[in-house]
Amino acid sequence: MTIFQQRQQWLQGEMIKRGWSGFLVTHHVDIYYYCGSMQTGYLFIPAEGEALYLVRRSLVRAEEEASADVEALGSWKTLAERLRARCASGSAADAPLRIATELDVLPVQLYGKLQAALPGAAWEDGSLLVREQRMIKSPDEVAAIRGAARVVDAALEAVIPHIREGMAEFELMALIEHQLRLRGHQGLMRMRAYNSELITGMVATGAAAAVPTYFDGPAGGTGLHPSSPQSSGRALLVRGEPILVDIGCMVDGYLIDQTRTLVIGDLDPELQQAYDVAEQVLRATEAKLQPGMIAEHLYLLALDQVQEAGLSAHFMGYGADQVKFLGHGIGLEIDELPVLAKGFKYPLAPGMVIAIEPKFTFPGRGVVGVEDTYLITDSGWEKLTISRDGIIRV
Amino acid sequence: MTIFQQRQQWLQGEMIKRGWSGFLVTHHVDIYYYCGSMQTGYLFIPAEGEALYLVRRSLVRAEEEASADVEALGSWKTLAERLRARCASGSAADAPLRIATELDVLPVQLYGKLQAALPGAAWEDGSLLVREQRMIKSPDEVAAIRGAARVVDAALEAVIPHIREGMAEFELMALIEHQLRLRGHQGLMRMRAYNSELITGMVATGAAAAVPTYFDGPAGGTGLHPSSPQSSGRALLVRGEPILVDIGCMVDGYLIDQTRTLVIGDLDPELQQAYDVAEQVLRATEAKLQPGMIAEHLYLLALDQVQEAGLSAHFMGYGADQVKFLGHGIGLEIDELPVLAKGFKYPLAPGMVIAIEPKFTFPGRGVVGVEDTYLITDSGWEKLTISRDGIIRV
Incomplete structure (x- = not known):
């Protein structure tokens, strides 16, 4: 297990305590912290199971660098389905997702786009948790x-x-x-x-x-x-x-x-x-x-x-x-x-x-x-x- | 009139067309563009009247640099009242404020804090307008x-x-x-x-x-x-x-x-x-x-x-x-x-x-x-x- 996977695992323990379905890491520095790569995209860490790194560019470099499953980001229309699939083991298929992300840095426009891509999801501010782990x-x-x-x-x-x-x-x-x-x-x-x-x-x-x-x-x-x-x-x-x-x-x-x-x-x-x-x-x-x-x-x-x-x-x-x-x-x-x-x-x-x-x-x-x-x-x-x-x- | 005031004036014309009460400029680069200073704070440009630069630090430098009225940011509790006072000439005292800001860069946490400080205000995304002006x-x-x-x-x-x-x-x-x-x-x-x-x-x-x-x-x-x-x-x-x-x-x-x-x-x-x-x-x-x-x-x-x-x-x-x-x-x-x-x-x-x-x-x-x-x-x-x-x- 890499140091990056150990960090994911610690975060997963905290998510389970809080009843969160997963963490959608959006900030490049946090993405690096949790997977060892800083390509453009989103790192989804489900409360249980393997992390998924959805990458826009460069997919090749992300595959070389990241301690996570790497996939092309592709269409936002498939985002909900792909994140839900990662959470499937821990929750009923139709239970609403509770997703944490870093609201201290995420711009409002992008947040709105993510909310629209994941209809019905409840959002949590995970930024303090990340900053405390990184401490x-x-x-x-x-x-x-x-x-x-x-x-x-x-x-x-x-x-x-x-x-x-x-x-x-x-x-x-x-x-x-x-x-x-x-x-x-x-x-x-x-x-x-x-x-x-x-x-x-x-x-x-x-x-x-x-x-x-x-x-x-x-x-x-x-x-x-x-x-x-x-x-x-x-x-x-x-x-x-x-x-x-x-x-x-x-x-x-x-x-x-x-x-x-x-x-x-x-x-x-x-x-x-x-x-x-x-x-x-x-x-x-x-x-x-x-x-x-x-x-x-x-x-x-x-x-x-x-x-x-x-x-x-x-x-x-x-x-x-x-x-x-x-x-x-x-x-x-x-x-x-x-x-x-x-x-x-x-x-x-x-x-x-x-x-x-x-x-x-x-x-x-x-x-x-x-x-x-x-x-x-x-x-x-x-x-x-x-x-x-x-x-x-x- | 300074070049910075000319920019404010152009923006005011666009705000009047759109029925906005004012623009709360939060991003440091945009603040510089509109007032010639980049101290920490918020620049409020009402649809009509003088811009107000609410500064946390450094007030002294903002006063030297800015093409705007400069005040200490002070308590967030007074924010609504101070912004409303700037808008008074153009609207009824109890009309809801329509405030634009840059949602392409503003973090969700800070947006929430601004929303709480200005209860009842309607918010507009003014980021494209700023980027188009700056073009x-x-x-x-x-x-x-x-x-x-x-x-x-x-x-x-x-x-x-x-x-x-x-x-x-x-x-x-x-x-x-x-x-x-x-x-x-x-x-x-x-x-x-x-x-x-x-x-x-x-x-x-x-x-x-x-x-x-x-x-x-x-x-x-x-x-x-x-x-x-x-x-x-x-x-x-x-x-x-x-x-x-x-x-x-x-x-x-x-x-x-x-x-x-x-x-x-x-x-x-x-x-x-x-x-x-x-x-x-x-x-x-x-x-x-x-x-x-x-x-x-x-x-x-x-x-x-x-x-x-x-x-x-x-x-x-x-x-x-x-x-x-x-x-x-x-x-x-x-x-x-x-x-x-x-x-x-x-x-x-x-x-x-x-x-x-x-x-x-x-x-x-x-x-x-x-x-x-x-x-x-x-x-x-x-x-x-x-x-x-x-x-x-x-």
């Missing part, structure tokens, strides 16, 4: 994330000797991306949330890094134009200003996320002190990082620590543009569960992979902070990112 | 696309001297991306269709280029891993094999799309002949490219021409993996209207920008072809891509 990584997933961590570290080390005063943010980002791509970065950083995009991460310096953005992260960046108002822009690197290098990459489908603060020369004492608090928050979080700890508690503990340091107004953005989290799950997508934020009651469990990123924003001056990605283990944690600790002086 | 580009949009065309050309010319036998596809792609980014490419290639992604385009050589993919384009590419099964992989450049360089970039929000066939040495005669047919198809298409020509006719004419040349089986992919189009609109996204394909009855009109890409796939051998992006003018067309014509011999 716990298998060893092969952790191995892929380790691979991505090595690529990010090697790319960062490769560019450090080339960093110069007067270089533009986007030039430094272009260098980093080139090194990432040469080492196997697939060139995408997937996000699940509607309208979300990520451009390798954020490389920004001084005041430009502290410019707020729509992006749901603690640092902003001007971007090159209002049509993509985040990440690197045209600001030039200046001696003594913090250069925030918050980057990731995708290797074998899996993402890593890491931040280091760089500086040409030395930071001014106030920013240096804030950086030190960021490291203290990370160390204090590590000390609590173990199975059973509730995700939101880590955020609340960090808030307390930051308040004691007198830096609450600067934590994870400034003023109205603060974001309300300390970290996030990461895997096939960068915005996975659990989130270290209020309202996220998940107890940490072995196999979770979480990026933790305490940062402080000083409008007009810059952003300082650190981010590492951690695996929760049976006894505590293991850091998956491998770049050197501390401020990197160029 | 006709204004001079500023064409100028941005010209800028992107210059960047693609300069990046291509910059890498040509570095192309060598034995270089891997992904290495060539990394070089191209680096040159694009240094020249202002924003690092994203936006697509609208569900599950669609684009990694700068496709650089692929020989047999690897002819491997089919899920990607809705004529050429495939192995990619680096089944988790992203398209575009450049690890195949090495070999003398005499066609190297398909199908690339784009985003400048000031707008995309360009261009393909050239490169070769180290010479192509074998059969592939060279197919390439020549691709150029003939492009020239014949140009001859018909003028206002009033129906989009699908250009595709049908190309099919005829390809059949006469005896290359039907190889056109735009091979066998079951052929795609059924000759070109596509392009602008803020790469998959815009009109599509040059069966069923697309749009008459060409001045301001349309269309990428036209006749290509031939030979399994086990490679893909040859050409792609240029055209502006439809009052009297015919203008080519926006500026790279040199013909096969590029390295």
Whole structure:
């Protein structure tokens, strides 16, 4: 049994508990997660029996890749009949189907088309279940994330000797991306949330890094134009200003996320002190990082620590543009569960992979902070990112 | 009046014809199109009166950028009241609202949340209307696309001297991306269709280029891993094999799309002949490219021409993996209207920008072809891509 079939089997157990007939997986990332292929089509996992991958293109590649029965998608008119046949063993032939799918990402138009193709079916929102299953990584997933961590570290080390005063943010980002791509970065950083995009991460310096953005992260960046108002822009690197290098990459489908603060020369004492608090928050979080700890508690503990340091107004953005989290799950997508934020009651469990990123924003001056990605283990944690600790002086 | 307000005004005229109360623009690309800002939130364009941009983050940037009244999104409980207030001039205070939104991209979950926040409202699918409006580009949009065309050309010319036998596809792609980014490419290639992604385009050589993919384009590419099964992989450049360089970039929000066939040495005669047919198809298409020509006719004419040349089986992919189009609109996204394909009855009109890409796939051998992006003018067309014509011999 492949890892993909094991995932289908786990989902089947949950479906049986809920009385669902099957799961129609529509999102390409979830399709890959459950069958190891990402061709265009729909993956139907019945509550019992074999999964069926209905493929539009490329059928040949799906057949080579997928841990599922593969058929041409063909006419939508036959969809109801084919899905019902897969469910036959578990239910009366004329019982209404209860089909789950990912309503967090499925567009309304396509949902309507699916509803019309399966008249009488009852639909369930299975997106949270999928995201919760994906929260716990298998060893092969952790191995892929380790691979991505090595690529990010090697790319960062490769560019450090080339960093110069007067270089533009986007030039430094272009260098980093080139090194990432040469080492196997697939060139995408997937996000699940509607309208979300990520451009390798954020490389920004001084005041430009502290410019707020729509992006749901603690640092902003001007971007090159209002049509993509985040990440690197045209600001030039200046001696003594913090250069925030918050980057990731995708290797074998899996993402890593890491931040280091760089500086040409030395930071001014106030920013240096804030950086030190960021490291203290990370160390204090590590000390609590173990199975059973509730995700939101880590955020609340960090808030307390930051308040004691007198830096609450600067934590994870400034003023109205603060974001309300300390970290996030990461895997096939960068915005996975659990989130270290209020309202996220998940107890940490072995196999979770979480990026933790305490940062402080000083409008007009810059952003300082650190981010590492951690695996929760049976006894505590293991850091998956491998770049050197501390401020990197160029 | 800004260009963004002119767009709102056009949409308002269409809404009045349809009896809609307003358009709740939810998709980030459409929000940018109508107000010039892309912060997180919702842009409400009432059928009459001023647009209201309800922003979660960053309010400050939205205020600087947007051609609309900007307010904090705040509580969803006040949404109905605030939208109704914007519609007040045109309808009785208690008349039910008819609100359009983009159901081609809006996820079901978020739609449900909007429906709950606006009880009693009737919802209309406004996505086709938006896509049709966006089909006709204004001079500023064409100028941005010209800028992107210059960047693609300069990046291509910059890498040509570095192309060598034995270089891997992904290495060539990394070089191209680096040159694009240094020249202002924003690092994203936006697509609208569900599950669609684009990694700068496709650089692929020989047999690897002819491997089919899920990607809705004529050429495939192995990619680096089944988790992203398209575009450049690890195949090495070999003398005499066609190297398909199908690339784009985003400048000031707008995309360009261009393909050239490169070769180290010479192509074998059969592939060279197919390439020549691709150029003939492009020239014949140009001859018909003028206002009033129906989009699908250009595709049908190309099919005829390809059949006469005896290359039907190889056109735009091979066998079951052929795609059924000759070109596509392009602008803020790469998959815009009109599509040059069966069923697309749009008459060409001045301001349309269309990428036209006749290509031939030979399994086990490679893909040859050409792609240029055209502006439809009052009297015919203008080519926006500026790279040199013909096969590029390295």
